[in-house]
Amino acid sequence: MALVTRPLIGELGWRKVGILSSVLTSIAFVISAFSPCPEFLFFSISLLSGIGAGIAVSLCFIILPLYFDRKRGVANSIMMAGICMGQIVGPPVARFLQDEYGFKGATLIIGALILNSCVGACFFHPVEWHLKKTRREAVSLPQEDEALLCEQNAKRNSAASNSQISCNESKGDQDLMPFAMLKKQRGGLHSAEASSISRNSSSLCISTIDIAGVGTIPVSELIEEPYPYVQDSNRSSSFCISKTFLRIVRGTAKDLTILRSPRVCILALNGTCFLNGYFNFMMIVPFAMQAAGRSLEDSAWCISISSICNLLLRVVVSSLSDFPRFNKRACYVSGFVVTSLTMFTFPLLVELRWQILTMAGFGCGIGATMGLYTITMIDVMGLDSLAPVFGATSFAVAFGFLCFGPMIGFIRDLTRSYAISMWAMGGTVLCSALSWFLMPAATRYDQRRADKQHQQPEKTNSKI
Template sequence: MATDGKNRNGEVNGVNSVRNSMADNETKVEEGKKVEEEPDHPIDKGWAWVILGSTWFIAFIVIGIAKSYGIFFIEFLKTFKASVSATTLITTLQTVAYCGASVPVLAIYIKRYDTRNLAILATFGCALSYGLSSLADSITFLYFTQSLLFGAMSAGINAPNMIILGKYFKKRRGFAMGIVASGNSLGGFILPYLFRYLFDEYGLRGALLLTSGISLNCVTAACLLRPTEFYSKKKARKPSKTLGVGNECKEQQEKLLGDKDNHIPGVDDSTNISLSQPVLSTEDKTMGKTNFRVRSISYSPGHIDPTSSVSENKGSSSVLSLSSFTRYLSNGDIFSLSLQDMDIMRINSQQEEVKDQTKKPLQGCWRLCRYLTERDIFNCNLFRNKYFLAFVLAHCLGSLAPAFNHIFVPAYARDIGISDQNVATVASVISLADFFGRIVAGTLADVPWIRKTYLVAASQFIVGTMMIFSPVFNNFYLLVVFAVLYGLVGGALFTLFSPIMIEMVGLTNFPNGMLVVLVLQGVWIGGNASFMGYLRDLTDSYIVSLQYMGATSFISAAIFITVEVVRRCTAPTNQKDSV
């Protein structure tokens, strides 16, 4: 009896030592998980600033050329003798191509492949579109080069660049987005003078060919867009020093179950250890390590009757959760699985089968939504967020003025008798003021106590007011005043789009949210481009088109304010400060 007592005491000490060893290892596993949760790529530092510089340069060239389209628009009208509605169709088809190409890019490509290769291909395609446009002999040819080709290639530049920029910046995300957006405006300020000079010296075809050469410089900047997966692969090549982290830990995690009848004095009643295979410490002479052999340890207070029904064993899942704690030993010992655990797993599988049989099969669009969500193609749960839907509506309405202002304002200036050189000056002043306005908007977006939606709503209200009273600005100097005021506030909607979207749906769902906005915005802008061109041909003036854009901006501002007020009123008291 004394010998049995000593043996049992020794076994208890062995169990305690095993528990202590496993507890230490569990702590290391948890520490390892915390380390893994930290991103591998630099955030707000290091190569993130190279990413910012590259995306800024691409925006300066590609978007700057697009913002200078008002100069091209006038030359297209003069060279091809086409109507305003036919020439505006270039913008319509370009928007449709851009949104159509954005669907596979945002839904599939950027989730599975390298965005840098896409950026290189897209920047080269944009340069090619201007090179081919120099061969155009009619406005119809431009529908394929300027509209379809340029629009499709732009989808591989704008949205992926915003996504990779959002990954590299967190605390300074609003500032980074503002800097990149300012590149659009600075390009729109400098390039109109350059294009005016090229048109005067080399004509339309020579200017388009030189524009293609300028765009090729973006290929070099696209090569610097290092994807975040680069750092993950680099870290994976390094040997992991953390114990119990990775696939080896998962392979050695087992359920430790035992027998209730074999109780050891001195051990907690809720823990049962099988005496058929005692816990021993043995020396491995070849490896020089201490090996613990654990045959079966149970953390369950009782047995499950395998003959009982499923309904009688609803608590079996809790028993399994108590007994299924994972432990890691230093040498990868083999653990046994008891019959009791097999019974529990069989009962749980029966419960799952009963639940699956009671579910009603999904039909129609619900089945499609489930398929897209499960395949990680598109997260359809976004449509359950009512604030996201309201944001999409307000953004689409408000995007009409920023999208067409750089086209219709220069054309309006030419209609009222302003010279071509002064028209280029008006377009440049708009872009210069927009340059400073976007930087200010991005900086204010990072201020904690300033709501981004209020900034956007205020900017849309000012834009709407100026567009409604556009007939007042009927000479060059008044148009310069218009250009300054509009430029300071007009770009806030596009500048704060990414920070607001990421804040609303999260960085993971940001591509999905951007996809929804781009598709609906493309339909809205594409349809209104030809409609506003038709209004110009019908009334022989751009004033009605400008006032129409102002009305949509007013509606957008009202929606933004309403959504923000509803959010603050419906939020819990302890969350109103963070909403």
């Protein structure tokens, strides 16, 4: 669903998508409480909850960096802390509710708790709503410049040519910058004067312009809108829905084309191998320890210790990413290495204390990588490409879950050994670290391709 999130945002907006996904996830749990048969859970929990939760989680990862610049790492650490706290507190709470109220009551209560996500989604305001307004110093233009500016706007607005033009305070840069260029072409505007106009264009006081007659550039011409709204009221609602659906499909397909970049492919490979490796490892640890003669309480301690270390490292690493001297990429790759080493080591241990210590290192490796997961995407591809990169990477991770899970089970059934299965998962995580060494070559390839695309228009213009 991460692939569909960005096109949905383009059609409905941040808050509507967040609220709808939260409501859908809550409904999935509520109707699961009245499930007539176990097969119904494949529809309610797997399908409906997967769609709603997938969009909600992707939305949080994508929207957070847009609100922060200098403190982006601290904000990311707070979000990561919330995710880890949910993983730590959620299972005991679900077990307590099930013991007290049974399956139906516990599922209804959890559905009600999920519905509180709508409150958080209501705060997904556009950043422009909260920008601080700054006062700029007003600048008066010479008389001849005012006349030239009036002449330019009179030509652009033939309807106002017969009326006397009275100039008031000008708003926006779209009228002043063409004026500055026109004056510069005539040789009457110096570079210092032009820069002064461009700096103070939002607060220039002109006394000879009629703002009502000044033609403005539509926003759609300044900013490319890949998902425009359907505003024709004469068309049927079914036609509008079908057009919206087609735009979402086209937007999803367009986001997938970002996989043509080798850098995105490496990021997708990193996420696929790492997330599939460590998730399957955590699922198989209790069974491996039970087969080795350990109790479920011992395995619970190992999982809890790894989750706590995961939480601490996510918060620390994300906060450190705000400092310029902190090497984010080295820490990101180190998380791969530490996680894979602990996965190779754990099956060889016998004593419980060493197993707990190894699982603590396992949690530290996960925290070091996941704390920089989206930050690394921004560092490699830029903030503007975060949404399609995150969507394409999540798509690859989801496809990996369909392949890695059965493969690990097949290895376990074939070898009758949990150790070999864990080593196979450790090898997939190690592949994430090794693939990162291809990133410099991928960066150079993308740079050369961008240079070629930039040179082709120049050659065409020179021929013309």
